[in-house]
Amino acid sequence: MLRTTSLHGRERSVTIAPAILIGLASLVAACGFGLGPRDSHEAAGVFPPWWSPARVIAAASAAGPVSAASRQPFVVVVRAPQGDVAARLRRAGAWLILDPGLARACGSLKET
Structure with a gap:
């Protein structure tokens, strides 16, 4: 039973991993394109x-x-x-x- 719970957790991690990666990529892109400093000083x-x-x-x-x-x-x-x-x-x-x-x-x- 414990083994089944452990596998379920891994399956869930694999399922949400793409969403997390897309979210992080979006954050990096937003920071790179619009949130950076406007003044070099x-x-x-x-x-x-x-x-x-x-x-x-x-x-x-x-x-x-x-x-x-x-x-x-x-x-x-x-x-x-x-x-x-x-x-x-x-x-x-x-x-x-x-x-x-x-x-x-x-x-x-x-x-x-």
């Missing part, structure tokens, strides 16, 4: 959620001065006069780069 970085707030701030600071932080400790906004903030946030470990306006709309940001 400012961007919001979404870091791994299990990172400590100190690690997120340290990584984001490597990309430039942190200008705002989200209520979620893994989302920060960096503004730097030299530009190319998005690429530097990616190199620092950010999973996703967003326009700061979108990050502000998703949750309250505290200016630093």
Whole structure:
């Protein structure tokens, strides 16, 4: 009986896997085509959620001065006069780069 339940769980995983993959692909496409920063001098970085707030701030600071932080400790906004903030946030470990306006709309940001 336990074996049957285990197989049922695997079958269910296989059934929903395509839907999950399509959803993730859609999210990646949307982020790549419309949610990215409009200004090369400012961007919001979404870091791994299990990172400590100190690690997120340290990584984001490597990309430039942190200008705002989200209520979620893994989302920060960096503004730097030299530009190319998005690429530097990616190199620092950010999973996703967003326009700061979108990050502000998703949750309250505290200016630093």
